[in-house]
Amino acid sequence: EEIRVDKTGQAVAKDDILLSLYSPKLVSTQQEYLLALNSLATLTNSPFDEIRRGAEQLVKSSRERLQFLDVPKHQIKELERTRVIQKNLHIHSPVNGTVIRIGSRQGQFVTPKTELYLIVDLNQVWVYADVYEYELPWVKVGDEVEMTLASAPGKIFKGTLSYVYPYAESKTRTTKVRMVFDNSELLLRPDMFADVRIKADAQSDAIVIPAEAVIRSGDRTQVFIVRGPGKFEPRIVTLGLESDGLVSVLVGVKAGDEVVTSAQFLVDSESKLREATAKMMEALKGGGDDSRDISGNNVMDQVNMEASGASDRPIESPIIDHSEHATQGVDDND
CATH class of the missing domain: 1.10.287 (Helix Hairpins)
Known part of the structure; x- marks a missing residue:
């Protein structure tokens, strides 16, 4: 009517x-x-x-x-x-x-x-994000979450991770998590996209190196270990969580190793990087000494770089980054 x-x-x-x-x-x-x-x-x-x-x-x-x-x-x-x-x-x-x-x-x-x-009622909203399988061990209910929006530049929204879904998506192999944010200012609207950071617990006894020391080339992730004046060894590594400019190394580096960290050194070319790595792999396959030195001249034009020791200490408040996740108003169906 x-x-x-x-x-x-x-x-x-x-x-x-x-x-x-x-x-x-x-x-x-x-x-x-x-x-x-x-x-x-x-x-x-x-x-x-x-x-x-x-x-x-x-x-x-x-x-x-x-x-x-x-x-x-x-x-x-x-x-x-x-x-x-x-x-x-x-x-x-x-x-x-x-x-x-x-x-x-x-x-x-x-x-x-x-x-x-x-x-x-939009005074409180749910935000959904997808977490990769290797990140799941570090994510739990109650973790603090930070979120930024393109529509609110410079503003950081703080929330809490409220639920981890008990299944994985078959296509993406990710697990969905739900976060709760206060929205008293009504800046968050249904179906918006956001950048989300989940603050996991500190990881104790981790081997950590500066993130800038990591070189990613194709399907390889490696760092350069200092073996002596002007001599460096490329070493393939497996990385863990990254936080505040530091990244944990699960495999490939031990406490006390010196890694090249300065972003100012000049790599001659990606082909020379592959050449140095190939020489190392050939030496390993041929039964040679797996700790043999590789001259820095095979890898870079100059050796004007800084080195930093890998440390055995906690990596504080690891950050899990997820971008472009939709916000959704709270309902009673989930």
Whole structure:
């Protein structure tokens, strides 16, 4: 009959009238309720208890039918007071929130299955991210999370990881996690994309090196170990978590090794890098000494670089970076 809230994005308060419906069933149920009230008024002083109790039960059942039709209490009280049948049923907002979707228009025929409105409380939102398999051991419920948005440059949103889903995505081999963020300023909106950083626990007794020491070439990840003046050994490594300019090394470097860290040294070419690595691999295959030196001249034009020792210490607050993850309003279906 009447649509009072007709725009998506409109804020509504609890008990605000959203729309009014006309229903023949509503009219007939009100008529039944008024008849039951009149019968009870007539039979209140009846000397027969069973008749009086029957009238009371009829009023109760008629009132319950109105409640089953979601007739608000104030309309039922108005009906009892005025004894005037209301043709329209007012539909009220059950919560404070924002209208995300409107499922009906004025004059449309609706059924109990028709979604009239989707209203979401955006003061708190859920954000979903995909975590790679190798990161899962470091992720747990309760971890702190930081998020940035392109629409709010310079602002960091702080939240909490609230749930790790118990299954992996078959196509991406990632596991979905859910995070909760306060949104009292309403800057976060459904289906936005964000950059997310999960702060995992500190990893104790880790071998860590500066992240700038890592050289990634094709499918290889390697570092250069200082073997003496002007001599360097390329060494393939397996990396762990990265945090604040440091990266943990799982395989390939031991505590005390000196690694090349300066970003100022000049690599002659990627081909020479592959050549040096190939020589090392040939030596290993030929049964040669696996610790033989490789001259720095085979790898780079100059040796004006800095070296840093690999250390055996905790890597503080590892950061797991995930970009472009959608935010979603809280609902009760998950």
